Amino acid sequence: MSTLSEQILGAPAGEYVDREVDLAFAHDGTGILAREALRDMGVERLPHPERIRLIFDHIVPANTGTTATLQAELRGYARSTGIELTDAGGGICHQVMSEGPVRPGMVVVGADSHSCTLGAFGAFATGVGATDMAAIWASGSTWFRVPETIAVRLSGTLTGAAEPKDVALTYVSRLGMEGATYRALEFVGSGAAGISMDGRLTLCNMAVETGAKTGMFYADSTTVRYLEEYGVSVEPWIPEDCRYEREIDIDLSGIVPLVALQHRVDNVREVEEVAGTHLDQVFVGTCTNGRYEDLARFAGIVRGKRVAVRTLVVPASRAVLARAIATGVLADIVDAGCMVAPPGCGPCLGAHMGVLGEGEVCLSTANRNFKNRMGVGGEIYIASASTAAASALAGEIAVPEVA
Amino acid sequence: MQGEGPAICLGDDVDTDQIIAGRYLRTKDRSVWAAHLLEDLDPTLAGRARGAVIVAGRNMGCGSSREQAVVALREAGVVAVVAPSFARIFFRNAINVGLPVIEAPVLPCTDGVHVAFDLDARWVEVDGERYPVRPLLEKMVAILRAGGLVPYWRSGR
Ligand code: SF4
Numbered sequence: 073m074s075t076l077s078e079q080i081l082g083a084p085a086g087e088y089v090d091r092e093v094d095l096a097f098a099h100d101g102t103g104i105l106a107r108e109a110l111r112d113m114g115v116e117r118l119p120h121p122e123r124i125r126l127i128f129d130h131i132v133p134a135n136t137g138t139t140a141t142l143q144a145e146l147r148g149y150a151r152s153t154g155i156e157l158t159d160a161g162g163g164i165c166h167q168v169m170s171e172g173p174v175r176p177g178m179v180v181v182g183a184d185s186h187s188c189t190l191g192a193f194g195a196f197a198t199g200v201g202a203t204d205m206a207a208i209w210a211s212g213s214t215w216f217r218v219p220e221t222i223a224v225r226l227s228g229t230l231t232g233a234a235e236p237k238d239v240a241l242t243y244v245s246r247l248g249m250e251g252a253t254y255r256a257l258e259f260v261g262s263g264a265a266g267i268s269m270d271g272r273l274t275l276c277n278m279a280v281e282t283g284a285k286t287g288m289f290y291a292d293s294t295t296v297r298y299l300e301e302y303g304v305s306v307e308p309w310i311p312e313d314c315r316y317e318r319e320i321d322i323d324l325s326g327i328v329p330l331v332a333l334q335h336r337v338d339n340v341r342e343v344e345e346v347a348g349t350h351l352d353q354v355f356v357g358t359c360t361n362g363r364y365e366d367l368a369r370f371a372g373i374v375r376g377k378r379v380a381v382r383t384l385v386v387p388a389s390r391a392v393l394a395r396a397i398a399t400g401v402l403a404d405i406v407d408a409g410c411m412v413a414p415p416g417c418g419p420c421l422g423a424h425m426g427v428l429g430e431g432e433v434c435l436s437t438a439n440r441n442f443k444n445r446m447g448v449g450g451e452i453y454i455a456s457a458s459t460a461a462a463s464a465l466a467g468e469i470a471v472p473e474v475a
Numbered sequence: 476m477q478g479e480g481p482a483i484c485l486g487d488d489v490d491t492d493q494i495i496a497g498r499y500l501r502t503k504d505r506s507v508w509a510a511h512l513l514e515d516l517d518p519t520l521a522g523r524a525r526g527a528v529i530v531a532g533r534n535m536g537c538g539s540s541r542e543q544a545v546v547a548l549r550e551a552g553v554v555a556v557v558a559p560s561f562a563r564i565f566f567r568n569a570i571n572v573g574l575p576v577i578e579a580p581v582l583p584c585t586d587g588v589h590v591a592f593d594l595d596a597r598w599v600e601v602d603g604e605r606y607p608v609r610p611l612l613e614k615m616v617a618i619l620r621a622g623g624l625v626p627y628w629r630s631g632r
Pocket residue numbers: 129130164165184186358359360416417420421438439
């Protein structure tokens with residue numbers, strides 16, 4: 073009678089375990105640091121290069137000579153060690169890992185805090201620092217403290233223009249930014265089955281915003297069907313009765329479009345309360361909401377109209393981009409007057425392209441609105457793709473219409 | 476692995492900003508971090524840190540993930556940190572730099588009382604009273620013994 077984390081890690085909450093890591097990935101930023109740590113550690117040979125992935129997403133394509141040189145070095149390292157590299161343009165690390173590599177029951181570690189996204193498959197997925205990552209590459213394993221679990225019990229179905237992102241903002245505001253520190257979140261209940269894989273990835277992505285180590289769904293028929301599309305066959309995972317440290321209930325049918333106000337993700341209001349707030353930029357993308365369903369929802373609202381504010385759309389991966397091209401979603405987005413940038417993190421981290429100026433206000437579909445994140449003096453509102461679409465058309469924060 | 480020293484008592488939720496304030500992070504000089512350890516909480520503390528065991532409250536090391544916090548504690552000569560619970564990244568960082576972190580029940584603490592611990596025998600002793608500690612894995616103790624993750628690997632494990 074164990075939680076999903078306890079089953080995968082094989083020990084009760086609170087214990088320390090040493091576990092083989094099935095997949096260990098890093099991006100262009102943390103990959104460089106892990107490479108340096110390996111050099112300090114004197115490690116030459118990696119026992120399991122096939123379990124490692126490097127994915128360039130943070131600053132792609134490179135913005136300066138320095139970035140380009142560091143990326144070239146890491147590219148060379150991947151080649152010489154046999155590590156599989158997804159180069160610039162392939163997509164955001166968490167999204168690329170969600171397109172086939174991650175399976176239910178795996179232990180997955182990423183050198184990025186949003187690695188919890190991949191718990192959507194019923195894997196134990198969490199983020200670590202670059203030095204930890206280096207040791208994992210060097211040994212193939214690492215230690216974990218098995219987390220206690222908070223259940224987020226979902227019931228009902230989403231209605232109107234409410235999206236999984238609004239559910240994410242709901243639990244983040246209910247738990248608070250430290251409310252689940254060190255815990256795992258398990259999304260359970262009758263409402264879980266109705267949430268798509270893209271939606272589950274959004275929900276698990278924001279677990280870390282409550283301090284959680286990971287967020288997880290049990291693999292079910294939705295998971296099985298999703299992975300089948302990538303040629304991967306897996307079995308559903310039957311939940312055991314277990315005791316949670318705490319439970320919160322969310323009725324999906326009562327959710328309305330929400331927005332997180334600067335500078336805290338748990339500072340959540342109904343969109344209606346801040347409707348009319350002037351915007352300088354709208355950004356649709358990131359590991360939270362740059363997936364195909366997000367782009368399709370956004371396109372469904374802007375189709376045949378013109379955006380009234382600078383709007384940047386960044387698909388989360390090349391596969392997302394390709395599908396948006398094939399279905400005409402991308403043409404709708406471009407025809408509405410939006411800019412489209414290559415797959416990757418885009419302006420999310422404020423490193424290049426789409427950086428905000430002093431006093432500028434952005435509505436973003438990302439996961440963090442910390443002070444100065446997208447540029448010094450910029451303000452960030454966090455919301456769903458539908459809210460982003462309605463707001464882009466209005467040039468100010470606006471409540472999305474029911475589709 | 477064993478150790479001992481006089482206690483420095485801290486309360487609940489001591490965050491990494493209190494351990495080493497952001498204004499000292501511009502330098503890479505570790506002795507500066509050690510000199511300003513926990514300065515905003517108690518300006519005399521850095522002077523008493525060498526050889527001491529910190530007995531903290533719940534959620535020790537919460538806040539930002541800055542690795543400088545554990546480095547500051549180690550550089551200041553803190554022997555170990557004992558607490559009923561630790562923030563996750565602080566805990567991992569501490570092991571990685573070779574600073575023993577010990578999960579124990581809430582302990583009665585008075586500044587200066589004698590604290591001793593034995594990680595292999597799984598106990599911590601405060602003022603002559605012995606308490607159980609949560610066992611670490613052998614690998615974690617080996618990393619601590621080596622002085623951190625990098626030396627652990629350099630020495631061929
Ligand atoms: S999209 Fe943003 S939050 Fe996600 S991995 Fe990239 S920088 Fe981090």
